[in-house]
Amino acid sequence: xxxxxxxxxxxxxxxxxxxxxxxxxxxxxxxxxxxxxxxxxxxxxxxxxx
Amino acid sequence: xxxxxxxxxxxxxxxxxxxxxxxxxxxxxxxxxxxxxxxxxxxxxxxxxxxxxxxxxxxxxxxxxxxxxxxxxxxxxxxxxxxxxxxxxxxxxxxxxxxxxxxxxxxxxxxxxxxxxxxxxxxxxxxxxxxxxxxxxxxxxxxxxxxxxxxxxxxxxxxxxxxxxxxxxxxxxxxxxxxxxxxxxxxxxxxxxxxxxxxxxxxxxxxxxxxxxxxxxxxxxxxxxxxxx
Numbered sequence: 001x002x003x004x005x006x007x008x009x010x011x012x013x014x015x016x017x018x019x020x021x022x023x024x025x026x027x028x029x030x031x032x033x034x035x036x037x038x039x040x041x042x043x044x045x046x047x048x049x050x
Numbered sequence: 051x052x053x054x055x056x057x058x059x060x061x062x063x064x065x066x067x068x069x070x071x072x073x074x075x076x077x078x079x080x081x082x083x084x085x086x087x088x089x090x091x092x093x094x095x096x097x098x099x100x101x102x103x104x105x106x107x108x109x110x111x112x113x114x115x116x117x118x119x120x121x122x123x124x125x126x127x128x129x130x131x132x133x134x135x136x137x138x139x140x141x142x143x144x145x146x147x148x149x150x151x152x153x154x155x156x157x158x159x160x161x162x163x164x165x166x167x168x169x170x171x172x173x174x175x176x177x178x179x180x181x182x183x184x185x186x187x188x189x190x191x192x193x194x195x196x197x198x199x200x201x202x203x204x205x206x207x208x209x210x211x212x213x214x215x216x217x218x219x220x221x222x223x224x225x226x227x228x229x230x231x232x233x234x235x236x237x238x239x240x241x242x243x244x245x246x247x248x249x250x251x252x253x254x255x256x257x258x259x260x261x262x263x264x265x266x267x268x269x270x271x272x273x274x275x276x277x278x279x
Contacts, residue, residue, distance in 0.1 A: 010142050013138070019098070021161050026232055034250060035052065035159055035207060036101065038051050038052055038162070039052050039054060039102045039207070040051055040053045040102070041054050041055070041056060041102060041103065041104050041107075041206070042053060042055045042056070043056050043058070043106055043269075043273045044053065044056070044273060045055060046214065047106040048095065048098065048105055048278075049273075049276075049277070049278045050091075050098060050104070050106065050278040
């Protein structure tokens with residue numbers, strides 16, 4: 001395997017890790033952000049009866 | 051839209067059961083919760099709508115905290131009232147960690163919530179300061195449920211309040227709500243799984259978790275037995 005191929009594979013792995021971390025943190029909730037109007041809470045997978 | 055989920059009764063990784071010393075039978079607790087709903091269901095529904103915390107959760111907390119007694123705790127207690135939150139941390143001037151100040155400064159308060167608070171003469175300056183929350187405020191059922199719903203909404207939205215898969219960590223939320231911030235922080239409850247939460251909280255908080263999340267507990271009954279109409 002050539003050096004360039006190894007570098008390319010390494011770059012792709014790093015890009016994958018960075019991308020995965022970005023998606024994880026983007027989906028992770030943040031402390032008391034103004035998101036409650038974008039939050040839907042289910043109860044055992046079902047909507048509230050009230 | 052983030053879709054989150056509360057699981058009750060908890061059966062994994064181990065089953066939890068509500069203590070029979072609280073209400074001897076499932077039906078006994080159900081009847082009491084029906085009374086609490088009849089008395090305050092209007093407010094549970096109204097503030098479930100504004101806080102996006104289900105009415106079942108607000109009802110269950112109220113049942114465990116006060117049994118639906120609006121003056122529970124006594125007039126010398128800073129946590130008197132239906133949901134037993136502490137008035138010294140709810141609102142006032144000069145502390146950005148006050149519940150209402152934080153909600154305001156984070157841009158989370160809806161106009162409906164501001165209007166509802168204004169009915170009780172609780173208004174905000176540009177820094178999110180309010181008047182102090184008084185003992186008389188604690189025993190006003192509507193205001194007590196309104197502020198309780200805001201507290202629970204904040205806890206749900208903390209990073210530790212919900213797992214990455216969207217499961218709301220009611221065990222941790224109950225631990226902080228019941229035990230307070232000092233013990234919660236000191237014992238790193240925010241990082242613990244259910245088993246370790248149960249093992250690291252005081253007995254009273256452990257029992258509280260069982261009353262809320264256990265089989266025959268308040269959430270089990272609110273979610274599965276009550277009609278809530």
